[in-house]
Amino acid sequence: METIEGVLVARTVAQFVIWQQSWRATGRSLALVPTMGALHAGHLALITEGGRQADAVAVTIFVNPLQFGPREDLAKYPRQLSGDCAKCANAGAALVFAPSAAEMYPADFQTSVAVEKLQARWDGHSRPGHFAGVATVVLKLLNLAQADVAVFGEKDWQQLQIIRQMATDLHHPTRIIGAPIVREADGLALSSRNAFLSADERARAVAIVQSLQEISQLAGRGGVETAPLAAHLAGRITAAGGRIDYACIVDAATLEPVDRLDRPARALVAAWFGTPKLLDNWPLDPRVDLPVLTS
Ligand code: PAF
Numbered sequence: 001m002e003t004i005e006g007v008l009v010a011r012t013v014a015q016f017v018i019w020q021q022s023w024r025a026t027g028r029s030l031a032l033v034p035t036m037g038a039l040h041a042g043h044l045a046l047i048t049e050g051g052r053q054a055d056a057v058a059v060t061i062f063v064n065p066l067q068f069g070p071r072e073d074l075a076k077y078p079r080q081l082s083g084d085c086a087k088c089a090n091a092g093a094a095l096v097f098a099p100s101a102a103e104m105y106p107a108d109f110q111t112s113v114a115v116e117k118l119q120a121r122w123d124g125h126s127r128p129g130h131f132a133g134v135a136t137v138v139l140k141l142l143n144l145a146q147a148d149v150a151v152f153g154e155k156d157w158q159q160l161q162i163i164r165q166m167a168t169d170l171h172h173p174t175r176i177i178g179a180p181i182v183r184e185a186d187g188l189a190l191s192s193r194n195a196f197l198s199a200d201e202r203a204r205a206v207a208i209v210q211s212l213q214e215i216s217q218l219a220g221r222g223g224v225e226t227a228p229l230a231a232h233l234a235g236r237i238t239a240a241g242g243r244i245d246y247a248c249i250v251d252a253a254t255l256e257p258v259d260r261l262d263r264p265a266r267a268l269v270a271a272w273f274g275t276p277k278l279l280d281n282w283p284l285d286p287r288v289d290l291p292v293l294t295s
Contacts, residue, residue, distance in 0.1 A: 005082050006089035009096045013104075016097045016144055020058065023094070024146065028055035032147035032174070034138060037061040037098075038078040039087045042182040042190040046151045047091040049179045053149045056094035060141050065101050066112075067133030078192065097144075104140065113139050115162045115169070121255050122158050122246050122268060123279075134159055135166050142167070142174050149175045153182075155189050157266055157281040161255055181280070183209065193276035201273040207240030208269055212282035215267055219284050224261050229284075233269055242271035242278075249284060 001008055001015050010016040023030060031050030035043050039061075050057035061084055068074040081098055088096050112132050118124075119131035142150060152160050164176045182190045187209035188202075197205060214236070215229040226249035233247035250257055252264040264285040270277055 004096070005086035007085045007093055007096050009085060009098055011098060011100070011103070013099065013144060016058075016095075016099075019095055020145055020147075023056060029149075030054050030145065030147040031057045032060065032141065032145040032150040033057055033093070034060045034062075034141050034150065034152070036063045036077065037084045038080060038192045039084045040190050040192060042153055042155065044087060044091045045182045046153060046179050047088065047093050049177065050149070050151045051092050053151070053177060054147070057092065058095045058097060058145055058147065059088050059093045060097045060145075062097075062099055062104060062137065062141075063101075064133060064137040065105070066136055067130050069127055069129060072127075097141075104137070112136050113166060115165050118158065118162045118165055118255055122248070122250075123270060124158075126245055126270075126277075131159070131162050135162055138163050139166060139170070139172070142172055145174070147174050149177050151177045151179050154178045154281070155181045155191065155279060157268060157279075158255060161253060164253075187213070189278070189280045191276075191278065193278060196276040197273055201241075204240045205242070205273040205278055207237050207242060208271060208278060208280045211236035212267055212269065212280060216282055216284060219261055226258055226261060226265070229267065233267065237269065237271050242273050245270035245272065245277060247271070252283070252285070 001010055010019055020030060031054035033046045033050050047057050047059060063077045063079060065074055085096055113135040114132045115135055124131055152163060154160060160178045167174065167176050184190060186206050188206050211233045215232050218229060230247055230249050234244050237244055247269045248257055249265050249267050252266040258265050261284055267282045267284055269280050
């Protein structure tokens with residue numbers, strides 16, 4: 001194994017497995033943080049959460065070809081391993097697993113994991129095959145790491161529910177944890193896609209989080225009809241120049257649309273501002289205090 005920018009890096013499956021087995025042999029716990037690299041403060045918050053949950057954190061950095069569609073540019077996805085390793089070292093990660101595509105998917109690889117109902121909705125419409133690619137790589141990483149917990153960001157709410165469902169359905173022993181969305185000062189959810197916004201698009205994109213916050217206040221303590229809330233989201237984002245992929249109120253776990261706020265629900269939004277499609281979501285849970293944006 002090598003050390004890059006102060007953190008131990010495993011490049012092969014064998015190196016990663018030997019490392020996790022020797023770590024586990026000491027009786028200490030492990031958290032896994034899967035990423036595709038190009039790390040920002042949102043990812044670092046996942047590493048911090050991993051460190052709260054376990055004695056060591058292993059970060060995976062792998063741009064997973066299986067989750068890119070034919071019209072999505074896999075080649076252009078930012079790859080900056082040494083910078084990412086420096087960030088992992090600063091955030092306290094014990095190890096980075098950064099395999100090649102050939103290491104993860106040898107020539108005869110042929111298995112796919114499908115979480116059928118959850119993957120068919122929302123982002124699944126515009127990105128066919130995407131969530132099967134995510135579920136497949138995440139299961140492989142969970143199997144290799146044998147971690148106590150794995151931490152994923154709540155920004156990709158549908159992805160998080162798919163991973164939870166997969167782990168439940170397949171009896172995976174690793175506990176799946178969601179970490180809250182990290183936001184810019186004005187509330188925009190952090191995403192590597194934000195770098196592709198022009199200054200004007202960036203200024204207008206804040207309508208996403210503002211509209212979510214507004215419907216959270218309109219929703220109050222639950223029991224209300226969801227149709228006007230979804231209409232408010234779509235209207236507000238469209239008025240700011242965004243092109244809606246979906247703006248909906250869904251059951252927080254099943255992602256099925258709900259008509260009334262009578263159970264834990266989530267507002268989900270995906271909208272294009274220029275080229276990048278931005279995702280965000282907000283809890284609408286009648287049982288708990290709703291979050292307030294403080295900037
Ligand atoms: O959220 C991501 O960065 C990716 O979808 C994941 C979970 C690392 C799988 O490649």
